[in-house]
Amino acid sequence: MxxxxxxxxxxxxxxxxxxxxxxxxxxxxxxxxxxxxxxxxxxxxxxxxxxxxxxTKEELIAAIVGGHFRALTAVARGLADAPDPGAALLEFLTAAAGGQAHHDLSFLQTLTEGDSGIAALRDELHGCVEQLVDRAREAGAVRADITGTDVWVLICAPVHATGYVSDPAPDLWRRYLAIIFDGLRPAGAHPLPRPAPRWP
Structure with missing residues (x-):
């Protein structure tokens, strides 16, 4: 049997x-x-x-979004004890942006609002991102006023930026990720005008 x-x-x-x-x-x-x-x-x-x-289509969408959250959580956990916290954070952001560049499905996340299972996966990933950012901040690799939620908000930014370019090169997102990550570094940083948003 x-x-x-x-x-x-x-x-x-x-x-x-x-x-x-x-x-x-x-x-x-x-x-x-x-x-x-x-x-x-x-x-x-x-x-x-x-x-x-x-x-239902909603169930299929939840499976896609949940799968992406699980995959990124695995990446973040694999980098949690990396010897160079700054490089680990950049590697995570590179993996996140690279996955979105292949198929940008971030718009599907809004359709899973209210799904407790997806919310739990999202919170788990956010916690892992927060850990990466905390380690990078303590190592002096990112500015002292950067939080995990700040970085969470920026995860999709490199790929979204290329949406304003007609016929962008496949890896153009790497340019914008480099700009964003330079903005996270402490060198030459100016005080931020507003406090970081709170995680819901």
């Missing part, structure tokens, strides 16, 4: 992964107008297979 079910579980896992990958492309290309039928077609499965994994 166990042996016969193993291929079914493997197929289900493969189908789920294919659906999530296809959904990311569809949402990136067509926004919220992406249909479940088109997602199924891109994944190479029947439409019914989509609904066996995700009962």
């Amino acid at each position: 166990t042996t016969s079910r193993r291929p079914e579980r493997t197929d289900a896992t493969r189908n789920r992964s294919s659906l999530l990958a296809a959904a990311e492309v569809e949402f990136a290309e067509h926004g919220l107008g992406a249909s479940m039928a088109d997602i199924a077609r891109r994944a190479g499965v029947a439409k019914g297979t989509v609904f066996r994994h995700f009962a």
Whole structure:
């Protein structure tokens, strides 16, 4: 019995992964107008297979957003004890921006407001970012008045900046990440005009 079910579980896992990958492309290309039928077609499965994994489009979106939060949390945790805290923070921001540059799906996050599971994953990631920033600040790699929430707000900025450029180079976001990170450094820093926002 166990042996016969193993291929079914493997197929289900493969189908789920294919659906999530296809959904990311569809949402990136067509926004919220992406249909479940088109997602199924891109994944190479029947439409019914989509609904066996995700009962609604909202559930599918939550799975995508949650997956991104989990992936970034894993990156942040892997850098938590890095010997160079400043380099670790920059590496995290590079990984975050690089993932968004592939498919910028940050607009999907607003649709998961009120989802307690996604909120818990978001708070967990924010805590990891806060830890990276605290270590970088204590090491003198970033200015003393920078908080984890400041950096959280800036995570999407490098990729969003390229949206104002017609036909940007694929890695143009790296230029804006460098500008942002230089702004976090203590050298030449001026007092900030407003306090940092509070994490909700």
